[in-house]
Amino acid sequence: MxxxxxxxxxxxxxxxxxxxxxxxxxxxxxxxxxxxxxxxxxxxxxxxxxxxxxxxxxxxxxxxxxxxxxxxxxxxxxxxxxxxxxxxxxxxxxxxxxxxxxxxxxxxxxxxxxxxxxxxxxxxxxxxxxxxxxxxxxxxxxxxxxxxxxxxxxxxxxxxxVTAPKSVTAATGMDALTHAVEAYTSRKATPYTDSHALSAIKKIFEYLPRAYESGDDIEARTQMAYAAYEAGVCINNASVTLVHGMSRPIGALFHVPHGISNAMLIDKCLSFAKEGCMERFADIGRILGAQGNDKECTDSFFIYLKDLIKTIEIPTLSEYGLDRECYFNNIGKMTEDALASGSPANTIREITGKDIENLYRQLWEIS
Ligand SMILES: [Zn+2]
Incomplete structure (x- = not known):
């Protein structure tokens, strides 16, 4: 190839x-x-x-x-x-x-x-x-x-x-994580992006909680800066997938910062996407220390992911202050815009407009 x-x-x-x-x-x-x-x-x-x-x-x-x-x-x-x-x-x-x-x-x-x-x-x-x-x-x-x-x-x-406030550190760090995981589970992934993606994911799980906890932890800031760059190189060559596709419309309509809307979506979207490429999610679980078969390692990855989201205090849609009615009224437009961006089509699992609409609905239910 x-x-x-x-x-x-x-x-x-x-x-x-x-x-x-x-x-x-x-x-x-x-x-x-x-x-x-x-x-x-x-x-x-x-x-x-x-x-x-x-x-x-x-x-x-x-x-x-x-x-x-x-x-x-x-x-x-x-x-x-x-x-x-x-x-x-x-x-x-x-x-x-x-x-x-x-x-x-x-x-x-x-x-x-x-x-x-x-x-x-x-x-x-x-x-x-x-x-x-x-x-x-x-x-x-x-x-x-x-x-x-x-x-x-x-x-x-x-x-x-070093001066970035906690909420910005959390949002941007989750953006970098989303880039790396999406690149690793993209149809466009290459051997080059794979090694950088795994390296970035490992660093982010280790150092994002530290950078969040103490902003002047220069070692954590340094590792996060490398990871964000690596993850950037990954999407430059392997593209983003479903999370970013669905995140942009939330950002445009409700002015939720990009990293926060990714973080709100990442668990739901990747849980949907994993059915297409369990072995890839298992790889990610393994580099984070999980053991067992592909299913067990994938499950572990999602547990680690939920823990991270909790540690760095990512809000839900309603906690962020979105109006429920306004959100539901816009699901049609958000679905159209998400599909039109082309990003969801890079996801290995086949995705329809109906799937995206359902994910937007479910996202409110967990919030
Ligand atoms: Zn992004």
Whole structure:
């Protein structure tokens, strides 16, 4: 079997990666649009980047109006600043949202060089050809796949994630776990993604509870940063499946953060998906320490998964504050949007619209 491996052109990983990245950034352009969010700016992280650029005499302008997950209006505003300031590269620094926005600005500007610097261990956006932008006119979160927006440079510095609050650590860590498990149980899985997926899953089960418990545990933050990157490389080459397909519509309609909606769905969706590939779920159970036949190891995986969700206090739909009636009224639209994204079709078990509709209904019942 032949398969492809797509990754950023260069990745700098580890302590002080940002401090050491100046020369590599300078090779990519002379004036950067920094795309970020207000919290990252307030935490002083944008200032660290500015210092690196100033040391190398790289000109820049800052856009920090990415509030929540990107929509076409925010991206349009960032693109206007890019044009009016005559930039020639774009740097996304923050969680998945500023990074996805940077990708969108690059695409709108004829694919200028992109530098991505994650400050959370989760989205894996720094490693992928994907970005999501919500279309405000239809309230639909669009997944765009475009190999031309894989970054020229990814900078993964675990010290940037130390200030992430507990809820963000939980949500983004579960996003990374969802990427790794979905890639391992995807129709598009390859031997390359398999080894990275298992490695990421093992790290996340071990270190996410630690990073959640004490945010300044730098060893846990470092392992989570590696895991999120590995999981990003996995989905870049093996895609996501049912969980992400069903998660995006919940995010678009009810503004539930991406990692939280994945975490709400993961147990239900994977319990459905496992019938198609029990041996794959058993592999995951085994690397987490389970023993026995495929069924026993799969069952153990789901027990470990439920424990993790409980430990890091993932809310249910109703705990998060969704309105039951509004949720049920939108199940038709969510099902259509989930199917249209193409992600559910990557699941090894065959899935129909009716199955997705039922899963959305059952998801409320457990909540
Ligand atoms: Zn995701």
């Amino acid at each position: 032949a398969f492809q491996v797509l990754m950023p052109r260069k990745t700098l990983i580890g302590k002080d990666a940002l401090k050491l990245a100046g020369k590599d950034i300078k090779e990519l352009g002379s004036k950067a649009l920094i795309v970020s969010g207000r919290i990252v700016e307030r935490n002083g992280i944008v200032d660290w980047l500015k210092q690196v650029l100033e040391t190398e005499k790289i000109d820049y302008t800052v856009f920090t109006d990415i509030v929540g997950e990107p929509d076409d209006i925010m991206v349009g505003n960032a693109k206007e600043v890019y044009d009016s300031e005559n930039c020639d590269m774009v740097i996304g620094i923050g969680g998945g949202s500023p990074q996805d926005s940077a990708k969108a600005v690059s695409a709108l500007s004829g694919y200028v060089p992109i530098v991505l610097i994650p400050t959370t261990a989760g989205s894996g956006s720094e490693a992928t050809k994907f970005y999501c932008v919500t279309e405000t006119s239809t309230n639909t979160k669009k997944l765009i796949t475009d190999e031309r927006i894989i970054p020229s440079l990814a900078i993964i510095d675990p010290s940037l994630s």
